[in-house]
Amino acid sequence: SQQGEEDPQALSIQEGENATMNCSYKTSINNLQWYRQNSGRGLVHLILIRSNEREKHSGRLRVTLDTSKKSSSLLITASRAADTASYFCATHVVTGRRALTFGSGTRLQVQP
Amino acid sequence: NAGVTQTPKFQVLKTGQSMTLQCAQDMNHEYMSWYRQDPGMGLRLIHYSVGAGITDQGEVPNGYNVSRSTTEDFPLRLLSAAPSQTSVYFCASSSTGAQHYNSPLHFGNGTRLTVT
Numbered sequence: 001s002q003q004g005e006e007d008p009q010a011l012s013i014q015e016g017e018n019a020t021m022n023c024s025y026k027t028s029i030n031n032l033q034w035y036r037q038n039s040g041r042g043l044v045h046l047i048l049i050r051s052n053e054r055e056k057h058s059g060r061l062r063v064t065l066d067t068s069k070k071s072s073s074l075l076i077t078a079s080r081a082a083d084t085a086s087y088f089c090a091t092h093v094v095t096g097r098r099a100l101t102f103g104s105g106t107r108l109q110v111q112p
Numbered sequence: 113n114a115g116v117t118q119t120p121k122f123q124v125l126k127t128g129q130s131m132t133l134q135c136a137q138d139m140n141h142e143y144m145s146w147y148r149q150d151p152g153m154g155l156r157l158i159h160y161s162v163g164a165g166i167t168d169q170g171e172v173p174n175g176y177n178v179s180r181s182t183t184e185d186f187p188l189r190l191l192s193a194a195p196s197q198t199s200v201y202f203c204a205s206s207s208t209g210a211q212h213y214n215s216p217l218h219f220g221n222g223t224r225l226t227v228t
Contacts, residue, residue: 040221041221042202043155043204092214099145102147103154104154
């Protein structure tokens with residue numbers, strides 16, 4: 001099973017609303033990253049939060065990390081139609097393979 | 113900079129055929145990797161490399177080979193294509209080698225492969 005699991009699988013909101021996506025993981029991590037994928041394109045890095053950080057901001061993005069609950073959330077404020085995409089969390093575990101493990105993603109649809 | 117370039121964009125193979133998916137990056141990144149993306153399953157790591165001459169297996173390596181003779185290139189070879197290898201393949205790189213997980217991954221735009 002996946003190390004990271006996003007929730008919900010799909011989300012539809014109106015322009016201007018906030019969108020919240022959650023990611024849960026199973027084992028201790030070094031960091032957690034969020035990526036965006038537009039249809040037919042490669043993934044684009046959004047933000048990285050380290051295991052000793054609790055919150056990070058980047059523009060309209062806010063990411064939180066709760067290592068005690070093994071979960072993270074991505075908040076997009078004042079969403080735009082251009083935010084329509086799939087969003088993935090990726091984790092690097094403390095032990096094991098030296099690579100990022102991706103979840104299955106949340107598909108966000110922002111209605112104009 | 114072109115970033116990460118993958119060729120071809122689309123490919124159709126018959127079962128049993130072999131082919132090489134090309135990946136090149138012009139950012140002097142030490143770390144390169146290959147993922148496959150299937151509907152509902154996210155991205156799964158096939159192989160990765162932390163530097164020229166060093167490769168390692170990922171989560172789903174069977175049926176694929178890689179080599180890393182230069183920093184810039186990381187080709188993925190399908191030895192004998194099977195319908196189960198129908199997928200979208202992404203190459204990604206990052207700036208650090210052993211500490212690559214602390215750096216963002218830069219992705220190519222993918223190769224969509226169909227095996228009939």
